[in-house]
Structures are given as structure tokens and as C-alpha cells.
Amino acid sequence: MPLESMNAVLLTGHGDLSNLKYRTDVRIPQPDTDEVLIRVKACGLNNTDIWTRKAAYGTDDEGWKGDLEFPRIQGADIAGTIVSIGSEVPDSRIDDKVLVDNALYGDTDNEFQALVNADLIGSERDGGYAEYVAVPAENAHRIDSSLSFAELATFPTSYVTAERMLNRAGVGADDEILVTGASGGVGTGLVQLAARRGARVIGMTTAEKMEAVRELGADTTIARDEKRFTAAIDTWTEDGLDVVADVVGGGIFQKLIETLRPGGRLVTAGAVAGPSTEIDLRTVYLNQIDIYGSTMGTQSEFEDLIRYIENEEIDPVLADTYPLSEIRDAQRRFSQNDYVGSIVVIP
Structure with missing residues (x-):
């Protein structure tokens, strides 16, 4: 008799870790006609999980902007194998080793609109904190790699975010780039991916x-x-840096702008030190500074990431693994930020 239930972690509401409930009787999802069912082998943690649970996104009075229904299975960074398919999916996809792009882009050719309005696997629909997950077939990217599933799960969200940041800022081999938060998931992605392009990385x-x-x-x-940092600025500002890739925000933002040469570029995709900051606009317009906002990545950028992994151009940075049943401990460790790279749970 086929299995009907699975182990999974349910987010039952916004709030603290007590809202994460490990269950052994969650119904296994069934793939729609254009979907695949993945046996989850590993799922990485990222800031989105924490901020979603805490309702730290958005602009409304309650701190949340989105259509999140509870209970919800979180988990965006999914690595696993396809075990079942919908009627419109080729049989050849069974047993594919896959990484999941968690962005559901919708029906628009405008990539900016698609990213701004994208629903997310692990947020607007169930994700990988479970033994099985159903996703659109186009979001499950086949990967040919000898890396373990836990190692593969360190890449998706962080590294596609980093790749898009570098694309937005047009980073190339002649650039000198400062990466803030360089030991975190996105930060390690920025360091490796910028070095891959031949840039000089700080x-x-x-x-x-x-x-x-x-x-x-x-x-x-x-x-x-x-x-x-202030001493370093004094040495840089004589000529200035070409690019700053920032995931920190907060009070450091103006100082980051001051490190740039005239015509330099700053790309931001995070605010772990706080979303509000003060900047001197004179620094921006007098020095012809370009400031880019960036989030997630496109389908083509995810496909590029798959190629980099397969070609062994970047390495996984796996800090630790936890069994899914210990999700609360995993998120506590994640929030301590006492490690380099990514933390992964194993269902």
C-alpha cells in the first residue's frame, strides 16, 4: 500500500519558535498535471524562513504583506529526487536529481514585475520542511553533480540572489568589489561568484x-x-571601489556609499542590520553613484547557477546539518550567526 502520510514541520502562525510543529501524520501532496513530486533529501535554511515566521516583511500595520495561509510548510532550498509526476510531465523525469527554484514567476515577460509579484515555494505554497513536496516541473531543475544533497541545498536561494546582485551591478573582471556579510549564505555566494568572474573581492x-x-x-x-572599517575607508577613498554588494544595511549604508569611486555602483539585497538608514544624497548625485535594489533571481540565472555547480566552479559551504525534527534548534543556531555558510535540515 502506498504511503499516505509524511513527516513535516507546520508553521501554525506568526510568532516565535513554538509555532513550528513537527508532525508525523501530514498528508503527502499529490502533483498537479504540470507538477512533480519530490522526495526531499535536504532543505537549507535562510532568512526568509525566520522573517516570514516573525511577520517581518511588508508594509501593513501588522508587518506582513502577502497572502500567507496557515498551517504552512516552509523551506525554500530543496534538494531531492523526483518520485512521481503529473500527466503532462514526461516519464523521463522520474528519478531526476533536482534543485528547486522556489520562485513562482507568473505569466509576465517583465522580469522585474515577475520578481516583485512572485509567489514563493515555502511561503505562498508548501515547501521542503517535509519528506515530500509537489512543485511545478519547470521549477525542479535536474542537476548532474556528485555533491551530497545537503551540500546542494546550500545553493538555491542564497546563490541565485547573489548572482542577480552581480548582474544588476554589472560586475566584471576589472572590478574591485566589497562584499558585506561575507560569511553568510548570500555573502559566501557573492564572494565565490564575483571571484568566478575575475573581480577582486574584499x-x-x-x-x-x-x-x-x-x-x-x-x-x-x-x-x-x-x-x-573607518580606517579601511580612508585607504579606499583615494581611488574608490567600483562596486559594493550589501546585505547588511542599517547605519553602515552611508559609509558604504563613501567607499565608491565616482561612477561606482552599490547593489543591496538585504537589511540584516535594519531596514532604515540615513544617507547624504549629495554623496550620491555629486559622485554619480548608481544604487540598485535586487531580490531573488530569474529562471535563466537559476539555470546559470546549475551550470556553475555542475562545472565545479563554485563550492558548497555547509556549516551544519540537523534532522528535521530538530527544526527549532536549527533555527536557533541559524540566528546565532556563529558559523560560515549555510545550515541544512534533513527530513
């Missing part, structure tokens, strides 16, 4: 993580404490 992180960031491909690193 990684900003804590003093104890600097060596690990250099091993990922950073040409040099700086500690993010204010004294050392």
Missing part, C-alpha cells in the same frame, strides 16, 4: 571568520568593527 566579516572567507576566494578581508 570580504567584510567578523575577525574570527576572515580566514574562512579568504579561503572562499576573497583577495582580502576586513573586520566589520567600526574602527577598522
